[in-house]
Amino acid sequence: MIIVMQAGTAPADLDRVVARVEALKLRPHVIVGTERTVVAVVGDERDAMGAGFEMLPGVASVLPILAPYKVASREVQAEPTIVTAGPLVVGGKSIGVIAGPCSVESSEQIVGTARAVKAAGATGLRGGAFKPRTSPYSFQGMKERGLELLAEARAETGLAIVTEVVAPEDVPLVVQYADVLQVGARNMQNYRLLEAVGRTQTPVLLKRGPAATVEELLLAAEYILDAGNRQVMLCERGIRTFEAHTRFTLPLATVPWLHARTHLPVVVDPSHGTGHANLVESMAAASVAAGADGLIIEVHPDPKCASSDGAQTLDFAAFERMMQVCRRVAEAVGRTLA
Numbered sequence: 001m002i003i004v005m006q007a008g009t010a011p012a013d014l015d016r017v018v019a020r021v022e023a024l025k026l027r028p029h030v031i032v033g034t035e036r037t038v039v040a041v042v043g044d045e046r047d048a049m050g051a052g053f054e055m056l057p058g059v060a061s062v063l064p065i066l067a068p069y070k071v072a073s074r075e076v077q078a079e080p081t082i083v084t085a086g087p088l089v090v091g092g093k094s095i096g097v098i099a100g101p102c103s104v105e106s107s108e109q110i111v112g113t114a115r116a117v118k119a120a121g122a123t124g125l126r127g128g129a130f131k132p133r134t135s136p137y138s139f140q141g142m143k144e145r146g147l148e149l150l151a152e153a154r155a156e157t158g159l160a161i162v163t164e165v166v167a168p169e170d171v172p173l174v175v176q177y178a179d180v181l182q183v184g185a186r187n188m189q190n191y192r193l194l195e196a197v198g199r200t201q202t203p204v205l206l207k208r209g210p211a212a213t214v215e216e217l218l219l220a221a222e223y224i225l226d227a228g229n230r231q232v233m234l235c236e237r238g239i240r241t242f243e244a245h246t247r248f249t250l251p252l253a254t255v256p257w258l259h260a261r262t263h264l265p266v267v268v269d270p271s272h273g274t275g276h277a278n279l280v281e282s283m284a285a286a287s288v289a290a291g292a293d294g295l296i297i298e299v300h301p302d303p304k305c306a307s308s309d310g311a312q313t314l315d316f317a318a319f320e321r322m323m324q325v326c327r328r329v330a331e332a333v334g335r336t337l338a
């Protein structure tokens, strides 16, 4: 249910509405927009529609939220959410670019990559310290040492650090280093992890599960929003289909579809989405043309020697070329690529 407040409502009227919602054992999410303030009421709202909210001072109207995802829905917030983490700005006019290796491997590797991607125009540095690998025998990441190396790269370059957290018990450690917490595709429906990142105030990059529908992605985002963290980015990273010419199938219609239904920004990952370095530039450009608010790209000083995902990873020169192409496309669609 959405309680729409009158323009210029007194704070006391808003407080009264919030208190009444809490008294009904429901959760109020106050969303202050440029034109109106609304209170999205979530929980089992069956009794709330008949609770007389329309009679309270300052209330303009009371409406049901039709979408199953509530706080993520455009119905409650018409303006796009802009996620900001240091220099990284994702959403609105700005297309944020996050680049870096699949895994953190060494100081030289991560600091060198940070310098190169920054010079090419990225504002976020990705790098996995805790890696969710399909095989238990594959490289699992440098863990806390990897986080320290990411912090070193941030100290050198100022880039925002985007790194994955794979388990709820690791959240207190990873938030000490990360500017953005990545929830990986394999964990999109790990609801305890979603709640744990939702209790932080660190922005979250939520990747779509390879077998999840976009509606399930939005409901996963809703767990984070409902726990209190509004800085959520959705990430299309490709889905599993019968098709085998690419590692996953990257459906870019997701981007405008999501924009029509949610205010949350949408990031595209053409590295995992294709699995092939030679397809990344085209699909990054196509993502920008389709309205993506951000890109996350795997970049390594020497992709053939990368300890994970080398086949889909760009070297510095290829990343620089990709940025030039994407910048021109961004300009053509009225956006700026940072």
Ligand code: PEP
Binding pocket: 102, 128, 132, 183, 184, 185, 186, 207, 237, 272
């Ligand atoms: C990654 O970003 O390196 C990663 C593991 O991605 P995904 O969760 O999309 O597979």
Ligand code: MN
Binding pocket: 102, 103, 272, 298, 308, 309
């Ligand atoms: Mn990877």
